[in-house]
Amino acid sequence: MWGVKAGILEITSEDPSTLVLTYEWPPAMLKEQKNAFAATFWEKHDEKPLRDIVNVNETAVYYDMPPRRTWCEIGEDAKVDSTEKHSDRLTAVLGA
Numbered sequence: 001m002w003g004v005k006a007g008i009l010e011i012t013s014e015d016p017s018t019l020v021l022t023y024e025w026p027p028a029m030l031k032e033q034k035n036a037f038a039a040t041f042w043e044k045h046d047e048k049p050l051r052d053i054v055n056v057n058e059t060a061v062y063y064d065m066p067p068r069r070t071w072c073e074i075g076e077d078a079k080v081d082s083t084e085k086h087s088d089r090l091t092a093v094l095g096a
Helices: 027-045
Strands: 008-012 020-024 056-064 087-095
Touching: none
Parallel strands: none
Antiparallel strands: 008 020, 056 087
16 A cells, blocks of 8 residues: 555544544664665675765755845835745754
8 A cells, every 4th residue: 555565654634624643663673775776785785995985964044134225225125035034944954
């Protein structure tokens, strides 16, 4: 069903307009997938020194910063995009 080979698939719907699917992988299948990925990774990158391999993750950081001043010519409207009026977003990259 929906390409699921093994595991537990739970379908719940308290509201007819929503459908919640929850899938839980059996621990043995997760271990098998992890080992297969590790074998493929090391076959490809075995010649590289460990110091050249890093783990990098990124996350979004949202913050609210209302503008202190809006510059415009006398008699003109300020050109401020409503989607960016008060909040900004940046991406933080974390590496180890």
